[in-house]
Amino acid sequence: MEAYLIRSSICLVILYSIYRIFFKNDPHHQLKRIIALICILFACGFLFIPLGGLMVPDTYPQMMNVVFMQGSEGIQEGLSKIITDNMTNIYLVLYFIxxxxxxxxxxxxxxxxxxxxxxxxKIKKWGFTVAKVDKNIAPFTFFNILFIGKQEFHEEAMKALIVHEQYHKHQYHSIDTVLLELLTILYWFNPVVWLFQRDIKTEHEYMADEEVLKKGFDVLDYQYLLFQTRTGVSLNLGSNFSSKVNLKKRLHMMNKEKIKTKRSYIKALMLLPIMGIILVTSGFLEANNNLSLEIKALKSKQSLDTLPGNLRDQIENEKLQFRIRGNANTTGVTPLFILKKGKKEEKISPSFMQSLKKDQLKSVFVLKGESAIRKYGKEGKNGVVIIELKKDE
Structure with missing residues (x-):
């Protein structure tokens, strides 16, 4: 779980940084809202796309496994860096708190x-279920419910408020709000999540303000109305007038000349290759993580079945020995042994293999299944063990 939280959080940071660079001053508010939501959903879901086995299907992990060699300094050093279970438990406890x-x-x-x-x-009016609260709250919409306080507004001001809240309802901004609340619960430790929440809610208000002005309401009267409605109680849930969106920015946006061009859509399309790179990188990290877990398992077992139920590597008396152990039958099978010298390869006998000491080995790889047969023909049907010796041998 901690791996998922860390990787998805890094993805959120990357995508938010790009989002801010590309769209900070862009006037396409609806497009910005949609892109921000796509970035969030992608960051939360991309790790569930199983690319680890698809990135290099002929070589990893089914084609090639590193044979564990007891005492290998590189492996031991890598394993020593793995976070202890106790430390992981502490992090998880803090996270859940x-x-x-x-x-x-x-x-x-x-x-x-x-x-x-x-x-x-409660009454049915303006397309809402209107709930009149006996408190001095600013009007706000939560799904199909319009909450209004005891504060009275003149008819024109009330019309502007209704247009504003109807836009929130028709654009399903309450769904965004619930999604963002869930996101801040899951990723409370990541400041980027709070920035995404702030930016999306700001776009909600920009769009609703823009809709009110499109209906012909006077800009100055509407801006004065905003000052009045900000005196009420504020909630973190619901798209409402008194949400903590910077009023100064909203007023500035109303007076700002908006020039919308197709460049915004081109910038949006540029996010696709960036997401593709993240997916590919995630696939390689997943494959590497699978290898790390496999090596960790080998450390505890001190042995590895590298062929399906047949081949087991065993280190004994400072020699690397191989013995074949059948599962469903008692007939032993012998893999093909290959000695690799640079780009050249030559077959070696099992007895030669057994005579090798572990300090002579530079690397040992195992091919199995269709990959072995495809490269070495019928001789590779029982698997292929490829070894490379140190240069001084």
């Missing part, structure tokens, strides 16, 4: 909304 705190925070917000809904008078 933080997750519980932020989950409680969000549940408190949901409970407050439920309480207001249950205790309020």
């Amino acid at each position: 933080g997750m519980s705190v932020f989950a409680l925070r969000s549940l408190t917000g949901v409970a407050t909304i439920v309480k207001w809904y249950v205790s309020s008078d």
Whole structure:
């Protein structure tokens, strides 16, 4: 689990950095919202795409396995760097404590909304279920429910508020809000998640403000209305007027000239190869992780079955020896032994193989299955052991 959290968090950081560089001042608010959500969903889901076995199917992991050699300095050094189980447990405990705190925070917000809904008078109006709360809160929408406080607005101001909240409803901004809340619970430790949440909520407000002005409402009157509505109670859940979106930025965006070009869509398409690179890199990391886990298992067993149920490597009396052990039958099978010298290869006998000492070996690889047969023909049907000696041998 910790590996998933770390890798997906790194992906979030990379994609947010690119998102900010490409789209910081872009006027396409809806496009920015969609791209940000795609970045989040990709970062959370790309590790579930099984590319590890597809990146190099002929060579790893089914074609080639490193034979574990007891006392190998390189392997021992790598294994010594693995985080201990106790340390991992401490990290997980801290993670779940933080997750519980932020989950409680969000549940408190949901409970407050439920309480207001249950205790309020409700009517069907403006396409909403309108819940009138006996508190001084700013109007906000949560899915199909419009919460309004006891503060009174004149007719024109109320029309502007309704247009604003209808836009939030029609664009399903509450779904974004719930998704972002879940994300901050799972990735509470990653500041990029909070930045994504801030940016997406800001785009929500920019779009809703833009919709109000498109309907012909006066800019100055609407801006004054924003100051009035920010005096209410603020919730972390729900797309509402009093959300913690910088009012100064919203006012500036209303007065800013917006020139929309096709360059925004070109920049959006540029994210595809970047995501592709992340996928490929993840595939290689997955393959490498599989090898690390395999070597770790070998360390505890002190042996490895490198062919399906047949071939086992065993180190004994300072010699690398191979003995074949059948599973369903008692007939032994012998793999093909190959000595590699640079680009040249030559067959060697099992007795020569058994005479080698571990300090003579530079590397030992095993090919099995279709990969071995494809390269060495019928002789490779029982597997192929390829060894390379140190240069002084």
